[in-house]
Amino acid sequence: MIIRDLLDRLLDLLFPDRCLACGRAGALLCARCRSGLRPYPPEAPPDGLDGVAVACLYDSVVRKAIHRMKYGRMRRAAAPLGDLLADHLLANPQPADALMAVPLHAGRLAERGFNQSEELAARIARRSGLPLVPGLLRCRDTGHQASLGRRARRANIEAAFVWAVHAPPPARVLLVDDVLTTGATLAACADALRAAGTREVRAVAIARSLAPGQRSP
């Protein structure tokens, strides 16, 4: 951890931060792009979850930042995005005993080098004081969900997760994910946790697209 922090600082010196969305020098998410983010309207949680908190609408700024983090393998991008989540959670608290990241399959983890949800969750843990608890595993590689429709996603993701620790999971879990789409992945995580003894499962995500017909705030 210390070595990684040092490496991060060295990278900061060698490559000054540029905004992930607009490229302006000075910060990974510049004040202008950040202030232009639109809040996501409060809504009922997707099936299988007791609550959900989404920080903002999925627009081009968020999309660029998340893509740089995930597909550009830019681990540092998780810092401003995690702070966005932490700020949102402080303003919209969710009852929870622990944070958990939506796990990646081992193959995908090896490919990307890090789990973006875990990076985000670590940032929230630092700010909120909630522990980040490991133990939820993705036991099946479900491929790229993005190309699938709602029903196909649900079928593809069911039983993909397992609680892999002997001790039961915390009673109230707050799952951390980057983008919320149909909620099928989060619901499958919640199923695995409930089967092992968790009572309440909520989720927090950076962004979500508005459903057709849904009004922007």
Ligand SMILES: [Zn+2]
């Ligand atoms: Zn910017």
